[in-house]
Amino acid sequence: MSEEIQTGLIRISDDVVSTIAGLAALETPGIAAMSGGISEGLAKRLSGKNVQKGVSVEVGQLEAAIDLRIIVNYGSKIQEVCRDLQQNVREAVENMTGLSVVEVNVKVEGVAFREEEKEIHLDEAHRVK
Numbered sequence: 257m258s259e260e261i262q263t264g265l266i267r268i269s270d271d272v273v274s275t276i277a278g279l280a281a282l283e284t285p286g287i288a289a290m291s292g293g294i295s296e297g298l299a300k301r302l303s304g305k306n307v308q309k310g311v312s313v314e315v316g317q318l319e320a321a322i323d324l325r326i327i328v329n330y331g332s333k334i335q336e337v338c339r340d341l342q343q344n345v346r347e348a349v350e351n352m353t354g355l356s357v358v359e360v361n362v363k364v365e366g367v368a369f370r371e372e373e374k375e376i377h378l379d380e381a382h383r384v385k
Contacts, residue, residue: 268315268353268355269315270313270314270315272353273313273315273320273322273349273353273355274311274312274313276348276349276352276353277311277313277322277324277345277348277349277360278290278309278310278311279348280344280345280347280348280349281310281311281324281326281341281344281345283344284337284340284341284344284345285332285337285340286328286329286332286333286336286337286340286341287326287327287328287329287337287341288326288327288328288329288367288368289310289326289327289368290309290310290311290324290325290326290327291309291310291325291326291327291363291365291366292309292310292325310324310325310326311323311324311325315355318355318356319355319356319357319358320349320353320355320356320357320358321357321358321359321360321361322345322349322357322359322360322361323361323363324341324345324360324361324362324363325363325365326338326341326362326363326364326365327364327365327366327367327368328364328366328367328368329367329368330367330368330369330370334364338362338364341360341362342360342362345357345360346360
């Protein structure tokens with residue numbers, strides 16, 4: 257996003273929008289984790305960039321489109337979780353950036369059972385910081 261004001265130009269990075277969307281997604285009830293996928297892991301290795309796991313964004317000057325890859329908790333109503341997810345991400349990005357979110361696409365890539373959910377969070381907790 258860029259906006260001309262009297263003091264200069266404001267630009268919001270794709271990485272910023274990606275981080276906001278990812279955090280809003282993880283705060284949504286029923287979401288166990290974000291799904292990284294093979295291509296994202298390859299992109300991290302090749303570019304050296306810290307790519308937000310499971311989130312892809314396209315940011316224009318006034319609008320943003322967001323793609324999310326998620327893992328839901330077993331027993332959750334997937335349709336309801338995804339609808340809540342879309343709403344939470346849209347509101348968070350629009351409120352924090354002023355961009356108009358034109359679409360939030362969700363791809364459910366897995367279902368986490370209780371043991372898997374704990375393993376996912378343990379794996380993330382043991383990363384070097």
